[in-house]
Amino acid sequence: MTKKLENIFNECVERMLRGESIESCLKDYPKEADELRPLLITAVNIERRAHLVQPRPEFKGWARVRLEGAQIYARQQKQPRGNGFLVWRQGWALALTAVFVILFACAGTAAAASDALPDEPLYPIKLTTEQVRLAFTFSDTSKTKLHTRLIEKRSLEIAAMARQGKTEQVAVATERLVKQLEKASYMIGEVEQTEAKPLIAIPKTATAPELSAAPEPEAVPEPEKDEAEDTRQLKEFVEGSTSGNIAILESALEDTPEQTKPVLQRAIEISKQSYRETPQEVGDEDKAEPTIVNPEQVQPSPQK
Amino acid sequence: MSYLVSSEENLVRQAIGGDQLAFTQLYDNYYDRIYRYIYFRVRSQAEAEDLTQDVFIKALTAIGSYKWRNIPFASWLFRIAHNQVVDYLRKQAKEKMTSLEESTALSTNNPVTTTEQKLESEDLAIALQKLPSAQQEVISLRFIAGLPIAEVAKSLGKRQGTVKALQFNATASLRKIMLRE
Numbered sequence: 001m002t003k004k005l006e007n008i009f010n011e012c013v014e015r016m017l018r019g020e021s022i023e024s025c026l027k028d029y030p031k032e033a034d035e036l037r038p039l040l041i042t043a044v045n046i047e048r049r050a051h052l053v054q055p056r057p058e059f060k061g062w063a064r065v066r067l068e069g070a071q072i073y074a075r076q077q078k079q080p081r082g083n084g085f086l087v088w089r090q091g092w093a094l095a096l097t098a099v100f101v102i103l104f105a106c107a108g109t110a111a112a113a114s115d116a117l118p119d120e121p122l123y124p125i126k127l128t129t130e131q132v133r134l135a136f137t138f139s140d141t142s143k144t145k146l147h148t149r150l151i152e153k154r155s156l157e158i159a160a161m162a163r164q165g166k167t168e169q170v171a172v173a174t175e176r177l178v179k180q181l182e183k184a185s186y187m188i189g190e191v192e193q194t195e196a197k198p199l200i201a202i203p204k205t206a207t208a209p210e211l212s213a214a215p216e217p218e219a220v221p222e223p224e225k226d227e228a229e230d231t232r233q234l235k236e237f238v239e240g241s242t243s244g245n246i247a248i249l250e251s252a253l254e255d256t257p258e259q260t261k262p263v264l265q266r267a268i269e270i271s272k273q274s275y276r277e278t279p280q281e282v283g284d285e286d287k288a289e290p291t292i293v294n295p296e297q298v299q300p301s302p303q304k
Numbered sequence: 305m306s307y308l309v310s311s312e313e314n315l316v317r318q319a320i321g322g323d324q325l326a327f328t329q330l331y332d333n334y335y336d337r338i339y340r341y342i343y344f345r346v347r348s349q350a351e352a353e354d355l356t357q358d359v360f361i362k363a364l365t366a367i368g369s370y371k372w373r374n375i376p377f378a379s380w381l382f383r384i385a386h387n388q389v390v391d392y393l394r395k396q397a398k399e400k401m402t403s404l405e406e407s408t409a410l411s412t413n414n415p416v417t418t419t420e421q422k423l424e425s426e427d428l429a430i431a432l433q434k435l436p437s438a439q440q441e442v443i444s445l446r447f448i449a450g451l452p453i454a455e456v457a458k459s460l461g462k463r464q465g466t467v468k469a470l471q472f473n474a475t476a477s478l479r480k481i482m483l484r485e
Contacts, residue, residue, distance in 0.1 A: 050425075053339075054336070064328065
């Protein structure tokens with residue numbers, strides 16, 4: 001009996017969702033009508049109340065732009081480099097570029113690429129050079145600082161693209177900014193959790209201004225410091241850099257064409273959100289780890 | 305209906321093949337429902353927006369490996385949304401967020417405009433929170449997201465009979481809860 005009632009209830013729900021009235025359905029089930037009527041009214045009520053909630057159209061639009069940027073970015077990552085005979089895998093390209101950078105550390109190509117913008121031919125070399133720098137940066141603190149500097153670079157790139165009215169490039173660059181922020185947030189979480197370890201040799205990371213040339217990795221032992229002082233200085237560094245990035249992006253708004261302003265505004269909001277979340281968590285033991293979006297955790301496992 | 309299903313199937317196949325416009329169309333088709341589903345689970349407009357965005361980014365990343373035959377697209381998408389919500393709620397539990405009642409009182413980012421409507425939607429959200437999680441899921445997918453019973457079952461990995469029973473019991477429980485308040 002119970003089972004039958006559930007089936008009748010479900011059938012009436014489906015008929016109501018298709019536009020039929022409650023009474024029209026209950027006419028077919030007079031014996032169960034009194035018991036089902038209040039439940040069907042509740043079901044209608046739930047659906048009506050749920051539809052009172054509407055998403056913000058502006059956020060929906062911004063998320064759409066970000067999604068389109070992510071699609072373009074993903075398509076660019078998949079494109080083979082070189083001609084049909086030379087389709088390099090990313091690992092080989094990275095290794096080959098790493099050798100190139102080490103052997104010709106101060107070469108003009110890497111230096112010239114350091115100022116490249118996203119729509120310029122040398123930009124992929126700039127990104128790969130950054131990956132090499134990261135590969136030769138070992139401590140969590142140094143990695144965090146380097147990620148923070150890379151965020152500055154992304155912000156400068158976004159501002160430059162926005163001023164030129166290149167909406168699509170701004171969306172793609174914003175996607176890179178998001179990934180960079182995620183990596184920085186992750187590293188800050190690692191710094192929080194990692195205890196002070198004796199350091200054998202730490203390559204000296206670049207301290208030049210934002211658009212600098214590739215570094216010369218050299219073994220420089222870090223002096224012993226108080227861990228809390230390290231964390232405080234790192235926090236100040238990240239905070240200062242993040243507020244500077246917001247200023248860079250906001251200053252570009254005036255010169256940005258109208259059609260490009262929404263995507264630039266989205267980049268500003270993303271930077272402001274990271275400013276609210278990321279610096280406050282450095283050195284604060286009570287805060288949880290920042291949320292990490294892991295693209296690999298995408299296939300949900302079936303619930304049993 | 306079969307035309308609409310086949311039309312969406314074509315759209316999904318194009319999106320799997322890398323068609324940007326097709327995926328964006330799917331985004332437009334499902335955004336509101338995903339948002340609404342998430343909003344009633346997390347009860348924060350800002351969080352619901354971010355999580356909704358994350359759902360589509362994850363779907364974009366994974367759509368290359370999605371196969372229409374195994375599970376309907378809507379069920380697949382809402383499963384991603386469900387996992388996002390679960391991860392978020394676990395994180396909130398760790399952070400020992402404010403209680404349900406305090407969240408209601410302090411909420412200023414409610415996407416419903418009029419006061420009466422705001423109260424109605426919040427009453428529903430509060431009542432939903434009082435259900436067992438399995439019943440919450442069924443109500444959320446069935447009445448808030450608007451999925452057919454078969455797709456709800458696929459999304460949750462349960463049999464249709466089980467979902468119908470959950471639907472019936474959850475509605476009865478909700479009725480009692482909302483009448484009391």
